[in-house]
Amino acid sequence: MDVVRVELGASAYDVVISEGLFAGGSWRALLEGLAADGGPPFFVSDEHVWRLYGDLFDGFGSAVVAPGEEHKTLADLSALFDAFASSRLSRGGLVVAFGGGVVGDMAGFAAACWMRGVRFCQIPTTLLAMVDSSVGGKTAVDIPAGKNLVGAFHQPSLVLCDPAFLATLPEREIRSGMAEVVKTGAIASEALFGQVAASAAAAAAASVSASLIAACIRFKAGVVAEDEREGGLRKILNFGHTFGHAIEVKYGFSRYTHGEAVAAGMRLAAALGERLGVTEKGTAARLGEVLDACGLKARESAEGLLPYMRGDKKSSADGVDLVLLKRIGEPAVTPLSFAALEDALDGGLAPA
Numbered sequence: 591m592d593v594v595r596v597e598l599g600a601s602a603y604d605v606v607i608s609e610g611l612f613a614g615g616s617w618r619a620l621l622e623g624l625a626a627d628g629g630p631p632f633f634v635s636d637e638h639v640w641r642l643y644g645d646l647f648d649g650f651g652s653a654v655v656a657p658g659e660e661h662k663t664l665a666d667l668s669a670l671f672d673a674f675a676s677s678r679l680s681r682g683g684l685v686v687a688f689g690g691g692v693v694g695d696m697a698g699f700a701a702a703c704w705m706r707g708v709r710f711c712q713i714p715t716t717l718l719a720m721v722d723s724s725v726g727g728k729t730a731v732d733i734p735a736g737k738n739l740v741g742a743f744h745q746p747s748l749v750l751c752d753p754a755f756l757a758t759l760p761e762r763e764i765r766s767g768m769a770e771v772v773k774t775g776a777i778a779s780e781a782l783f784g785q786v787a788a789s790a791a792a793a794a795a796a797s798v799s800a801s802l803i804a805a806c807i808r809f810k811a812g813v814v815a816e817d818e819r820e821g822g823l824r825k826i827l828n829f830g831h832t833f834g835h836a837i838e839v840k841y842g843f844s845r846y847t848h849g850e851a852v853a854a855g856m857r858l859a860a861a862l863g864e865r866l867g868v869t870e871k872g873t874a875a876r877l878g879e880v881l882d883a884c885g886l887k888a889r890e891s892a893e894g895l896l897p898y899m900r901g902d903k904k905s906s907a908d909g910v911d912l913v914l915l916k917r918i919g920e921p922a923v924t925p926l927s928f929a930a931l932e933d934a935l936d937g938g939l940a941p942a
């Protein structure tokens with residue numbers, strides 16, 4: 591068992607990483623301890639996850655939503671509030687998000703809103719949710735105008751991460767989560783990037799070690815502890831995401847998963863960094879090799895992405911803080927005007 595503390599003063603919490611945690615009964619004391627004053631924990635999950643694992647939580651109240659990003663909406667959120675009301679979830683209650691990033695983001699936002707905020711716990715079941723979305727307190731739903739536009743910072747009180755859940759995760763979703771693992775290695779250090787590179791082939795075959803997951807969580811926890819609200823340092827977690835979000839929007843969220851789009855976005859950010867002279871030559875090739883080894887092979891042209899980058903919620907009217915790398919392990923948040931970006935992208939980019 592590995593425990594990572596997210597040091598956020600009065601909002602500090604533990605991320606418990608333990609392979610097989612839910613095969614035994616020790617999770618029960620952890621959850622019931624948290625829920626002691628407010629009645630039993632109330633579970634939010636999606637149909638895929640609940641069909642596979644719902645029996646574990648027999649006897650607890652639950653709401654099960656339809657799976658997928660298309661169900662991270664205000665209508666689905668409203669149905670959750672109805673379920674909270676029917677089960678008389680009180681101010682002292684505990685919401686448990688049991689699923690991937692979609693369930694975590696939506697249940698977390700529901701907990702942030704219910705009675706002006708109740709506590710919640712994350713039990714991530716996808717690789718992406720384990721290494722990224724379950725930690726850090728970003729919660730949201732989508733609206734037609736854009737992804738994650740309605741949300742709140744609301745930190746969980748506890749995260750229980752059992753990598754054994756990955757045994758049933760489709761391979762494509764494992765690869766998608768690996769994009770965030772590669773991202774973490776690329777912005778964290780040569781050492782972590784090396785660990786990711788060494789694990790890439792196994793990950794392509796859908797096997798990811800608890801120690802690699804814990805290393806990613808430890809890095810993210812440190813960043814969040816320093817900059818909870820993304821005033822500065824936390825922006826580095828968006829490496830590959832500005833291009834990635836533009837790619838997702840360009841294809842109407844249908845061609846790529848979030849992770850696949852972020853992987854293609856990291857290739858573009860590395861190529862752009864080299865062109866601008868910010869990124870050490872050869873970095874894009876190294877990053878590209880690791881993404882290839884993880885089975886994340888998609889390459890996208892930068893052509894036509896600029897209008898979508900302008901629409902990104904992290905862009906201002908004039909430009910965007912693009913996360914580039916100086917080298918592996920050294921991210922550089924680089925403010926670029928849209929005019930400068932247009933010049934830099936002129937003639938296209940050839941992602942490695």
Ligand code: NAD
Nearest residue numbers: 638657658690691692693715716718719723728755758759
């Ligand atoms: P997801 O939640 O849609 O899960 C992917 C699919 O896997 C779903 O069909 C789900 O039902 C299924 N699934 C989940 N666990 C399973 C398991 N153990 N076995 C079998 N099937 C399983 O997708 P995701 O990639 O986990 O999350 C993507 C979401 O996360 C996006 O909405 C994104 O915006 C959000 N996100 C949030 C943050 C944050 O900091 N809050 C960070 C990154 C991404």
Ligand code: GLY
Nearest residue numbers: 722726728824827
């Ligand atoms: N996934 C980016 C963040 O949590 O800030």
